[in-house]
Amino acid sequence: MTEVEKVAEAVEAITLNGVEADDDFVDPWNVTSKSDTGIDYDKLIKRFGSSKIDDALIEKFEKVTGKPAHHFIRRGIFFSHRDLHNILNLKEQGKPFYLYTGRGPSSDSLHLGHLIPFIITKWLQETFDVPLVIQLTDDEKVLWKDLKIEDAIKMARENAKDIIAIGFDVNKTFIFNNLEFMGKCPAMYQNIIRIQRCVTFNQVKGIFGFGDSDIIGKIGFPAAQAAPALSSTFPFIFGDKKVPVLIPCAIDQDPYFRMTRDVAPRLGFPKCALIHSAFFPSLQGAKSKMSASEQNSTLSLTDTAKQIKNKINKYAFSGGRATVEEHRKLGGIPDVDVAYQLLKFFLEDDAKLEEIRVAYSKGELLTGEIKKLAIETITPIVEDHQTKRKAVTDEVLDQFMEIRQLKFGS
Ligand code: TRP
Numbered sequence: 001m002t003e004v005e006k007v008a009e010a011v012e013a014i015t016l017n018g019v020e021a022d023d024d025f026v027d028p029w030n031v032t033s034k035s036d037t038g039i040d041y042d043k044l045i046k047r048f049g050s051s052k053i054d055d056a057l058i059e060k061f062e063k064v065t066g067k068p069a070h071h072f073i074r075r076g077i078f079f080s081h082r083d084l085h086n087i088l089n090l091k092e093q094g095k096p097f098y099l100y101t102g103r104g105p106s107s108d109s110l111h112l113g114h115l116i117p118f119i120i121t122k123w124l125q126e127t128f129d130v131p132l133v134i135q136l137t138d139d140e141k142v143l144w145k146d147l148k149i150e151d152a153i154k155m156a157r158e159n160a161k162d163i164i165a166i167g168f169d170v171n172k173t174f175i176f177n178n179l180e181f182m183g184k185c186p187a188m189y190q191n192i193i194r195i196q197r198c199v200t201f202n203q204v205k206g207i208f209g210f211g212d213s214d215i216i217g218k219i220g221f222p223a224a225q226a227a228p229a230l231s232s233t234f235p236f237i238f239g240d241k242k243v244p245v246l247i248p249c250a251i252d253q254d255p256y257f258r259m260t261r262d263v264a265p266r267l268g269f270p271k272c273a274l275i276h277s278a279f280f281p282s283l284q285g286a287k288s289k290m291s292a293s294e295q296n297s298t299l300s301l302t303d304t305a306k307q308i309k310n311k312i313n314k315y316a317f318s319g320g321r322a323t324v325e326e327h328r329k330l331g332g333i334p335d336v337d338v339a340y341q342l343l344k345f346f347l348e349d350d351a352k353l354e355e356i357r358v359a360y361s362k363g364e365l366l367t368g369e370i371k372k373l374a375i376e377t378i379t380p381i382v383e384d385h386q387t388k389r390k391a392v393t394d395e396v397l398d399q400f401m402e403i404r405q406l407k408f409g410s
């Protein structure tokens with residue numbers, strides 16, 4: 001490495017690890033902000049070097065797909081991207097690409113926030129009619145959490161059922177967990193080794209903040225999350241074609257794919273394209289994201305209607321004022337109000353959402369009332385998910401996880 005490269009790497013280490021002197025910290029394992037409105041996403045785009053999904057891009061998206069963009073895109077929940085233009089051009093030209101997303105299974109059941117990337121992925125799969133691979137990084141969770149291999153595999157399978165319940169098309173979707181798939185598909189391990197040969201310890205230190213006393217499993221793991229972005233990891237789907245990929249993910253996963261984009265061209269593959277989502281707030285507010293390990297800050301997909309109601313009423317951070325008089329006079333603050341944020345993610349009707357925002361800001365709508373609206377919106381979504389989840393048997397799961405050709409495109 002030249003001196004210049006060394007300096008560039010050191011600078012990257014400082015800026016990418018979020019050690020910058022601002023209030024936000026974002027890496028794949030920790031997300032925190034000191035501000036009530038949460039992460040400053042414009043700053044994050046600058047720091048990560050991605051691009052904003054702006055009105056012009058949304059317009060192009062709608063023109064190419066011939067339908068309105070998903071409300072997650074229209075409302076800036078998916079706010080950042082890399083090379084989305086390329087994917088839209090491929091779509092326009094009728095050329096192939098695929099979708100890749102994933103989840104690290106760290107608890108038996110998912111929470112509402114976990115749904116976000118999968119909801120948009122399902123919509124993209126329908127919109128583009130392309131194959132999708134879903135990676136469950138049970139290996140990652142064994143390395144990062146205090147988890148046994150056997151338990152991580154079980155969680156991966158349980159989580160996969162929740163993912164299937166979102167409504168993916170079995171003909172176009174392959175779901176796999178690393179701890180089992182790699183034993184069945186040598187192509188994946190071979191790609192991991194190809195990737196690992198391209199990345200130095202210095203580079204992963206810079207990108208992920210690893211240190212000298214981190215276990216070696218962590219240091220090698222990023223290659224396992226990168227491998228599915230190379231189509232040759234799935235010879236049974238793509239043969240030996242080098243097919244471009246679009247990866248929907250929360251922005252904290254971007255470090256993995258910055259590394260992947262650096263390596264892919266050196267292995268003769270196109271750089272992966274990405275769309276990044278903002279974080280789903282914890283019930284306590286936008287300073288932290290919803291986390292499965294904090295019961296009182298989380299709306300779990302296994303919660304009953306009663307639990308949802310209690311949790312939102314009791315814990316959802318309010319952007320309302322201290323007294324009703326003050327609230328009527330000054331109005332509430334939707335940007336910090338968790339009930340409003342829940343509506344922004346899950347109430348599809350744009351006109352109704354805007355009506356609620358205006359009424360709340362003017363103080364016409366009270367905290368208890370906006371919470372009630374959030375409860376009425378979330379409860380049927382969770383109940384519907386529970387019904388669909390029950391229908392996902394082990395046989396259905398095995399179909400999604402079977403190594404096979406997919407059927408897509410006309
Ligand atoms: N590391 C991710 C997590 O902990 C899981 C994951 C694997 C993923 N591959 C992905 C997420 C691709 C988004 C896109 O949740």
